[in-house]
Amino acid sequence: MRRWFKTHGWLIGVLAVASFAMLFRLGAQPIQNWDEGIHGAVSIDMVERGDWVTPWYAGGAYFRKPxxxxxxxxxxxxxxxxxxxxxxxxxAIAGILTSLLVAWWMWQWRRSRWEAFLAGVIVATMRPIFFHAFRTGEMDGLLTLFTTGALYCWWKAVHDAAAAEHEIRNQKSEIRNKFKNRMFKFWSFGHSDLFRASSFGFRISRCEWWLAACGAAIGLAVMTKSAAGLLPLPIIAAHALLTGAWRRIRIRDVLVLVLVLVAVAAPWHLAMTALHGMTFWNDYFGWHVVKRATEVLHNPTAGTWWYLPTLMRKFSPYAWWLLPALVIKFILSGAEAKRRISQLRMDATPSTASRAGEILRRSAPQDKLGALLLLWFLVTLALFTIAKTKFEWYLLPLYPAAAMLVAEFLAAARNVA
Structure with missing residues (x-):
């Protein structure tokens, strides 16, 4: 226990800061925000009516949100x-869990207590938590938690798949060397080899479990805020394609993710379809998703690039370090891509040209979290910039990525100094 506290005591510090930030005088302010008041009234109606399938508000069915x-x-x-x-x-609990998850994720990535503590504290103290997020009664705080959880599970799945692939490649190389040296015998494939094979199988199974957890988190995000809950999917797709992670993930693994997502999100949607038919979908998806994405329904003064100054204003006081953190991460990612392409050109002679994909994949770093964070930030910002209706809280799911990027940058600057 003493050893754990010595190594992970910083996690208790993050818990203390996050708990104070999220829970102190949580109920002191009256309910004034429009959405918070509506969601509170819908929940009261749910208790009074005893109808836990169809939400009701002001005497009518409430189809806006899951x-x-x-x-x-x-x-x-x-x-x-x-x-x-x-x-x-x-x-508030979602805010505490998001802070802890970001801190733990940073620790697993960088193995730096300072960076992990800093990332968790940034999440717990940034300005957006005080409005439409972790200290109010809307749905965006939970959405941020589930989005962060889904992407963490994806990163763990890719990491385990890479480890399993590396292990089985070593096994094949070992067996090939035995053949080459004419020392291989049938009986030599004994307990140690079987143990390694079972270990490989366990890691593949663990990869599937992480993808199942990823699907569950996305399903919960959908059950929190409809189509916005699907945000991790384009981020995952971009990361898999641009880093070559898709080569390590089997079709069966993807099916596991999809099936769990559907199992979590589909039952309520099917029940609402059975009860209300297309009336439900016209309001739930047609108006509150398609219309918001294609037409300006609220906040008409927000221009195309409105999110850029909004992001810098709301992410204070950490916004000053966000831009250099993004620039440096982008430069490093570009340098890594050029290195991989250069190695590909040197190695891909006519006799090895068919192995181009293999060369590119093996030359990639095992840990691709930096690329994932960059894509998480940029894809989220791009998607909501394209959407016509804009609110500042739509950007909440990207702030954990921003916190980790800033924590990494500040730690690097501290080391240089």
């Missing part, structure tokens, strides 16, 4: 009474 956050609030209302504290508690 019910996961509404279920949480309704359950807390029944257990602890109806007040602002219970309405906001799920998001």
């Amino acid at each position: 019910p996961l956050k509404l279920w949480m609030s309704a359950g807390l209302f029944e257990a602890f009474g109806i007040n602002a504290w219970t309405l906001r508690l799920p998001n």
Whole structure:
């Protein structure tokens, strides 16, 4: 236990800072925000009606959002009474968990207690947590947690798949050497080889479990905020294609992710379809997803690049380091890509040209979290910039990536100094 505290004591520090930031005077402010008030009223209706399938508001069916956050609030209302504290508690807990997850992820990536602590504290103290996020009763805080969780699970799956591939490649090389040296005998494939084979199988299984967890997190994100919950999918696709990670993920693994996602998100949507038909989909998806993406329904003064100054303003005081962190990460990613292409050109003689993909894949670094963070930030920013209707809280899912990039940059600057 003492050894654990010595190595991971910083995690308790992150927990303390995040708990204070999220829970201190959580219910002191009255419910004033429009969305927060509506979601609270819907949860109260859910308790009073006893209808946990169809949300209701002001006497009519409420088709705007999925019910996961509404279920949480309704359950807390029944257990602890109806007040602002219970309405906001799920998001506050989501904020604490997001801070801890980002800190733990940073630790697994960099093995630096300073960087891990800094990343968690940035998430817990950035300005966006105070509005429409972790200290209010809307749904965006939970969405941020599930998006972060899904991408963490994807990173772990790719990491385990790479480790398993490396191990089986070593096994093949070892057996090939035995043949070459004429020392291989059938009986030599004994317990140690079987143990390594079983270890490889365990890692493949663990990869599948991480992808199943990724699918579950995306499914919960969909049940929190509809199509916005699918945000991890284009990030994962871009990362898999640009880093070559897709070569390590089998079709069966992808099916596991998809099936778990559907198993989590589909039942409520099917129930609502059975109860309300296309009326539900016209409002739920047609108006609140398609219309918001293609037309300016709110905030008409927001121009195309409105998110850039908004991001710099809302991410204070850490925004000053975000731009150099992004630039340096982009330069390093470009340098790594040029190195891989250069090696590909040197190695890909006419006799080895058919192995171009293999050369490119093997020359890539095992850990691609830097690329994932960059894509996470850029894909999220690009998608919501393209959408016509803009709100500052739409960017909340990218802030954990920004926190990790800034923490890495500040740690590097500290080491240089």
